[in-house]
Amino acid sequence: MATRTMQLRRAKAELSAVVDEAVKGNATVITRYGKPQAVLVKYEDWESGHQSFADLLLAFPGPDAEVLSRWPDTPRELEL
Numbered sequence: 001m002a003t004r005t006m007q008l009r010r011a012k013a014e015l016s017a018v019v020d021e022a023v024k025g026n027a028t029v030i031t032r033y034g035k036p037q038a039v040l041v042k043y044e045d046w047e048s049g050h051q052s053f054a055d056l057l058l059a060f061p062g063p064d065a066e067v068l069s070r071w072p073d074t075p076r077e078l079e080l
Contacts, residue, residue: 002026008037 004026011018011030018028022040030038051059 003029005029005031005036008032011040 002025004021006014006018006028008030011028018040021028022042025042025045027039027041027045029036030040
């Protein structure tokens, strides 16, 4: 997969051509003020490269895992 870099202004002006290139498998990095801000890729490539929220939940280690370290002190007394 070939990757090219393009300024946002030019990408907006040539959006149809940029999308055509993405469909062919050529990604485009879109920059703003010289810094990479987004990437336009083929939909199938994007879909296969990210996780759904359900996948993230299923990957969670569960209650037995030490996810967060707890403060060792006891909680302070509160008057309600």
